[in-house]
Every structure is written in C-alpha cells, then in structure tokens.
Amino acid sequence: MAANDPGTLRDSSARAKAPPLASVSFIVSVLVPIAFWFAPLGLAPQTQHGLAIICFMVLAWMTQAMEFAIAGFIGCFLFWALGVVRFPVAFSGFANDTPWFLFAALLIGRVAGKSGLGRRLAYSVMLRVGGTYPRILLGLILTDFLLTFIVPSGLARVAILATIALALIEGFRAQKGSNVARGMFLIMTYTGNLFDKMILAGAGSITAAGAMAKFGGIDVLYGQWLLAFLPASIITVLAAWRVTLWLYPPEQTTLTGGTEFFRAELDKLGPWSLLEKKAALLIGVAILLWVTDFLHHLPPAMIALGVGLFALLPPVGMLDESDMRHVNYMPVFFVAAAISMGNVLEATKGLELLTSTVFTRIEPFLGNIFSTTVIMYWAGFIYHFFLASEISMLGTSMPVVMEFAKSHGMNPLMLGLLWTFSAGGKLFAYQSGVLVLGYSYGYFEARDLVRIGAWLTIVEFLVLLFLVPFYWPLIGIY
DSSP states (O other): OOTTOTTOOSHHHHHHHOHHHHHHHHHHHHHHHHHHHHSOOOOOHHHHHHHHHHHHHHHHHHHTOSOHHHHHHHHHHHHHHTTSSOHHHHTGGGGSHHHHHHHHHHHHHHHHHHHTHHHHHHHHHHHHHOSBHHHHHHHHHHHHHHHHHHSOOHHHHHHHHHHHHHHHHHHHTOOTTSHHHHHHHHHHHHHHHHHHHHTTTSHHHHHHHHHHHHHHOOOOOHHHHHHHHHHHHHHHHHHHHHHHHHHSOOSOOBOTTTTHHHHHHHHHHOSOOHHHHHHHHHHHHHHHHHHTHHHHOOOHHHHHHHHHHHHHSTTTOSOOHHHHHHSOOHHHHHHHHHHHHHHHHHHTTHHHHHHHHHHHHHGGGOOSHHHHHHHHHHHHHHHHHHSOSHHHHHHHHHHHHHHHHHHTTOOHHHHHHHHHHHTSOOSSGGGOHHHHHHHHTSSSOHHHHHHHHHHHHHHHHHHHHHIIIIIGGGGTOO
C-alpha cells in the first residue's frame, strides 16, 4: 500500500485471502437480521424492523463482512426501501454537521501534511525525544496529543502520523507483523481515538457537547473540557507508552542513524516555506477561534469547515481540486451512516426501548459518586458495542443521559462528561472511524486492538475514579 494513501482499506484483500471466513461473516450478518425481522417479539413492526436492519449494520461492522461505509450505506437504503422510515430520516446523518466537521478536519489535515507543517512538528518533537524505540514511541504519542490542538480529528492525525511511522519502520528495517511496526501503528491509532475525547476536538466529543447543550441546557466550553480531562491526558500518554512497550517489546531498540535520522529529515524540509507559514497561520486562527468559543459561540464544525474551504480558494493557494480528489471520504460516509442509524433508532422508538432497558437496570446502583462513576463508565462501554460508532452511541444516548441527570437532581455536565469518556474505551475497529483508518494500513491485527484496548480501557477507568470524586469538584464540576 502506498505510504501516501491512508484511505485504501485492506478489508478486501484480507477477504481475498480468506474467502470462507468472509462468506460466513456475510451470511451471519444477513440471516440473523432476517430472523429478528420475523421473530414474534411483540414489538411494534416499525420498531422491530428498524432494529433488524440496525442488527445487520452492527454485525457487518463487527465481523468486517464488508467495508464499513458500504455496510452503512446499505443500512440507510434498507431503512428507506423497506418503508421503516422516509428518506430524510434514513439519510439524515448526511445533513448533520458532524460528518462535515470530519470532512473539514481531513482538509485541515491535508493542509498540515501537504505544507510539511505536520512532519516538521513531528520530527522536531522526536529529535528532542531521542533515537531509541522507547523514546520514539513516546514521541509519537506526545506528537499525537499536540497535533490534537492543530488537527481536530483523529482521522487526520493518523493520516499525518502514518507517513512518519512508515519512514520510521523503514529506518528500523522492520516488517509488517513485527513488534516495532505493530507498536507504532497501534498506539498512534488508539491514542488518536482517546485524545479526541479528552479535548473538545473530535467528532465524538463535538457530538456529545452539542447534545449536552441542547438537552441539558448547559454551556460546554472548550477550555473547561480541556481542564477537566488534562490529568487524564497526561496519565494516558505515560500509560499508553508503558503498556505498548510491555505488550510489544522491540526486536531492535535503536533506530538506524539515531537522532541523526530526524535531523536529516528536518534538513530535507529546509527552512520554513511560504506554504508552511500560511498553513501555520491558518491553523493558528482556527485554534484561536476554538479556544475562545466562550466569547463568540461559533460552532467548532463551522470554524473547521470555514478554514478548510478557505484553504481551497485559488488566491490562497494551499489546496486545489486534486486535493479534494485525494481526500478519503469513506470514514465521512461511515460516520454519516452511523448518525443516520441513531436517528432511525430514535424515530422508530428503538432508542427508547434500548435506553430504558439500560437505565432501568443501572438506576438502583447509582447511590453515590463512586458507584455512579463505576456504573456509568462500564454501562457506556457495554452500550457502545450495540450502537457501534461513538457518534451514534453519544448522539442517541446523550439526550437520555441529560434527562436522567435532571430528573434525579444530578449535575448534567458531570454526567455528560463521564458518559462521553466511557466511549473512549474500545476493543473493535468498527467502533470508531479512527480505528478503522489505523487498521486499514495493515500493520496490526484485530486481536492486537483487543489486547491494547482492554488494558487502556482499565487504565482510563482507574483515572476516572480519581477525576470525578476528587479533581472535578476542585474545578467546579460537582
């Protein structure tokens, strides 16, 4: 796979190597929903039929029976074609600002990549970190975190960091399947997913913040979100580093050429170009607008899309029509389909059935701050399996969480932040477009994602046990 083509998914080639397994996955994804469609469950036809199609989408995503966006498209079509809902509802996710925010983030990521700004930042960080594998791994994680402020999407960050990781893997003379290659791609992908919850920048946190404001009647500020999860960000950097070194010890510790490799790459970039300066200025304006949202109240998606479209203007000279052709739209379509699924779930009363079942069962255990933290985190983690994408999980459940908080005299902001954070722990690629993209490069397997995901999910839970009862009250979140 070409190093500059992050959107080329490997699913089709993997299925070509194992057609029987792919056939079984597809058959299961079709037969189980058909059985659910006709089962005598006593549900309203619209609810049961909607859940049957959602079952197809989730199973197709879980078993990787087909490309994620294609399964999403088919599901949206079936909602419409089989009369479950009308077209505006079946494809409503495509009119939501979240997929357009992701599209804008990919444009911003292309600005950072095309100009060389992303590579310059990455190489500058790792030059100061060192030339050994442990230090480089830490450098990748730190760069991922720093890039979150510049590139507000884990998808775009993975695309940028992948070019660096591929060069590093070549420098280590490592092969696909080696611990060096797996460790690099795994951790930059998984932390890209996690940091999107700790900073109000990723699609999941943006979706959650919008729902908290609309249904909880609270103002969710960029700086407040950043401060609330700052300790978690610091601990995650260190924990992710140590867990990766433990699970994937390197075959070779030192990069060929050491730190001179990074210095040579920086020399190749030369002095700051005009394009880099324009990219830095444009992204700097976006960051300034994001961190001052409490003054102007412009939606982050509007800022991102405005910046991305401004870069496409011919007089600006940063992006052109060829860049538009090279943008990977599949994750955007996947997110739009996932949001559509959530909207259909709500329209067919399936959401009411799921959420009432979940919250009815957990309500007796929400006695104090500690039990609430434990139950909400793990309930969100499990709930995430059934609603697949974190966009659909947060977009459809956050209104219920807000109503639950208000009806039980709880702080909507606290419960909303807690529930959003619970969407960070993942075990399967279908749960996040970021994981789909990182997995597509072919440097780690699904079982690797389960291993590292399980450990980091536990780490994040332990961090949350400190944040919610002790740290958040100190910053005004009771």
